[in-house]
Amino acid sequence: MKDAPDHQQGSEPRRVIGVWRHRDFAIFMGGLTPAAISSWMHRVGVGWLAWELTESTVWLGAVAAADLAPILLLSPLAGALSDRMSALTLVRITQWLQFAQAAALAACMAAGVLSIELLFALTLALGVIHAYSSAGRHALVPLTVPREMVATAISLDSAFFQASRFIGPAIAALVIPVWGVFGAFSAHAAGTFFFALAMHAMAQPQRAAAHRGARNMLQDVAEAVGYVRGHAGVFPLMIMLAAASLAVRPLQDMLPGFADDVYGAGASGLAWLTSAMGAGAMASATWVAIHGRTGGLTNMCFLGGALTSLSMIGFVGSDHFPLGLAFAAVSAYGLNTLSTSVQALVQSRVEDRLRGRVMSLYTLIYRGLPAAGALGFGALAEWIGLRWTFALAGAACLLACALLLPYRKTMIAALETRRARETEA
16 A cells, blocks of 8 residues: 555645744744845845946855855755754844844945955855854744644745845845845844844744764764665655755846846946846745645655756856846745755754754755855856856756756655655654
């Protein structure tokens, strides 16, 4: 007899409404929303300022890498730390550090001393903080709701974060022409301050203690790597996510070059391209949240990988700005369908004692690998141009999804069936 799909009880709308009845989840999302919106205003400001100061795709890639590269080195250790301490405490500490970085960036801009080198250094500092804040966030969200609501909570978290990708850049498009990038940086300082305060209104969620004994953190990381490598469903998911993160995700960091060189649309064009991607990602995350269960998410991973690759190829082949906006939105829809589905599947299966470490590997792949992609593709674009660079990248991601397709049924059995859920528990 075949294993039945792992469907949760209750209708999809009821799950979406029910998750908000959990106090800590509601407080977390209420604090995250303004911080996430201002974070995307900040990202638009940083990208545009880097391009305005240098007009170099190499510097553009370097600044993007400064934000993302620390995750490659620090994320596994951050995950081990989040399994050894309270996830809420880790989030509180990192939010105050993000506020300090945002305030310093705004102050340097106001003083007129913000060079490309200083922008790089402050962005690098934020990247270090992000490695630990991401580990804390991924560990904290599932602890604010019962286990059967984890997939819905994660998807709503993603939906709100992706909504900020639409709202934040749209606001930046209005703010930057009037107050310059200083306005975007100041808004980020205010948003992170509010989020840090909100975290002190949350209770300490209960969790299973990590069974670490006398082991050091590197041994803890090795245990998580072994878990991922040995899981018939999680390992192929991580490979697929790695291909998209390395080849497709860096497109977002090269948007200033497309906005200026390809479309001639300036800072406002950059903001609208970023907003289009945010709208597509928000629509995707909302759909996954309404779906509300793990059944069917593996197929959505494959669909998302193929969709983001094909639409990115369409984006780089278009000269028409409205058409470019549409392709950007569809590409982000596909990428977020893949990333959110991967996160929901993994979070629904992993034990609490391993959660921080395993999800730190997810963060390393999704936020760390794009740093290598941004550097590599930024350098390649100087040689063959932005369009050919990302057309080749889209084709590479599509090929990776095709090579993993024969493992689809094995992945579904390991991730979506009731027997898989009982085994992980």
